[in-house]
Amino acid sequence: MMTDTYLTFLAYSTELEQESQERYLEIAESMATHGNDEVAGFFHRMADEAGNHLAEVSLLCEGAELPPIKAWEFQWPDAEPPETTSYEALHYRMSLHDAMTLALANERAAEQFYRDYAHNSTDAEVINTANEFADEEKSHAQALELMLEDVPVVSELAREEDDPPMMPE
Amino acid sequence: MNESLAMKPRDYKSGIKPIWCPGCGHFSVLNAITKAAAACGLAKDDTVLVSGIGCSSRLPAYVDSYGFHGVHGRGLAVAQGLKVARPDLTVIALGGDGDGFSIGGNHFMHACRRNVNITYIAMDNEVYGMTKGQASPTSPEDWEGSKLTPHGPGVRPFKPAAMALASGAPWIARGYSGNPNQIARLLAEAMAFPGFSFLHVLSQCITFCPQQTDWKAIVSDFEEEPLSRADEAAALFLSEDGFKTGLLYREPRAIWPPEAAPAEDAKLVLRDLASVFQR
Numbered sequence: 067m068m069t070d071t072y073l074t075f076l077a078y079s080t081e082l083e084q085e086s087q088e089r090y091l092e093i094a095e096s097m098a099t100h101g102n103d104e105v106a107g108f109f110h111r112m113a114d115e116a117g118n119h120l121a122e123v124s125l126l127c128e129g130a131e132l133p134p135i136k137a138w139e140f141q142w143p144d145a146e147p148p149e150t151t152s153y154e155a156l157h158y159r160m161s162l163h164d165a166m167t168l169a170l171a172n173e174r175a176a177e178q179f180y181r182d183y184a185h186n187s188t189d190a191e192v193i194n195t196a197n198e199f200a201d202e203e204k205s206h207a208q209a210l211e212l213m214l215e216d217v218p219v220v221s222e223l224a225r226e227e228d229d230p231p232m233m234p235e
Numbered sequence: 236m237n238e239s240l241a242m243k244p245r246d247y248k249s250g251i252k253p254i255w256c257p258g259c260g261h262f263s264v265l266n267a268i269t270k271a272a273a274a275c276g277l278a279k280d281d282t283v284l285v286s287g288i289g290c291s292s293r294l295p296a297y298v299d300s301y302g303f304h305g306v307h308g309r310g311l312a313v314a315q316g317l318k319v320a321r322p323d324l325t326v327i328a329l330g331g332d333g334d335g336f337s338i339g340g341n342h343f344m345h346a347c348r349r350n351v352n353i354t355y356i357a358m359d360n361e362v363y364g365m366t367k368g369q370a371s372p373t374s375p376e377d378w379e380g381s382k383l384t385p386h387g388p389g390v391r392p393f394k395p396a397a398m399a400l401a402s403g404a405p406w407i408a409r410g411y412s413g414n415p416n417q418i419a420r421l422l423a424e425a426m427a428f429p430g431f432s433f434l435h436v437l438s439q440c441i442t443f444c445p446q447q448t449d450w451k452a453i454v455s456d457f458e459e460e461p462l463s464r465a466d467e468a469a470a471l472f473l474s475e476d477g478f479k480t481g482l483l484y485r486e487p488r489a490i491w492p493p494e495a496a497p498a499e500d501a502k503l504v505l506r507d508l509a510s511v512f513q514r
Binding site: 088093095100145155 | 252257259260262270274412413414420423447450451
């Protein structure tokens, strides 16, 4: 029998991972539309990662009825869930290094969120699962840190403007 | 349970991929619309999005409902006509700052005055993005980002909230694209409001106005209860920096038309109209 606090935690986890996956996918598709295939490919991989985590959360939710929380009723540390990429941080000419740095910040924010959730809970099941999720986010961050070492530092907007912005009719 | 109540936000997306630039604030509005639709259990067949022309006006194509991508600045005219003919529908008009405050500025004022029961979302990025970055009615006076106005447009920007209030809009709110959940909440409230609801969204264009990435640090919440006195709202709208977000003003009044046309009459009108186009 799942406690209410655990079900609420699962609702938060589901929302966090789902928003993360959908935003990564949305960004990947728009980057591809605007010709930044390298960054598009990276965000597609991040969407897959978030999708894997979402599938894990969904498994835990099987047979449970999560509390019906509207999108704007969740209490996040910022305006959106911690692993969701902010729109204003993007640009169609952003480099792979910029994109990976952004994703790294997302993973760290998610780790911190889960860690804080565990810290502030008295429900043993919530504490265990939240810490597990935090460890998982930490491992994602560490993997990204390693990958970043091999990616040349290219400053934002340094990519050649080979296709000026346009909105074809 | 109503089938629509079980739908997720993504179920309201049409599957057509937006062509907007990565980082465009309009993505946020699209997501807010689908979130509000899911939370309110909107039936797709009873929902219509009507737009004008511009980057933001592409939005109806991306939502799985009825939609009309109309004539520049005339989205509000079409939306009001539709609502009067079919009061049973949820009608949302939307567009950008150029479409709504310049080309369609007259329609905007009279829609506020008329008070038909629709919602209007103005996605304001202070620039004509589709035509590659010219100054719009809301561009800052000293904005030097366009080669057409290298020293800035040199005229004071339009104040959408003040203009809406002066024209009689009974419900005025402002959102910011960095906070799609706030926009979704405001939109849900707007759709529930009986009358013309005006949702002004600060929706950044990072391609032509990269300085708008600073908006995140500038916007603030309007933490008071929505104002209901027009004189107090006027004082606010004429003195604020334009970055306060939330429901700013709410004062319900009689909607127009006073009595919604019976559905049968509306069908007859539509049939007559259809016959005109069939000639």
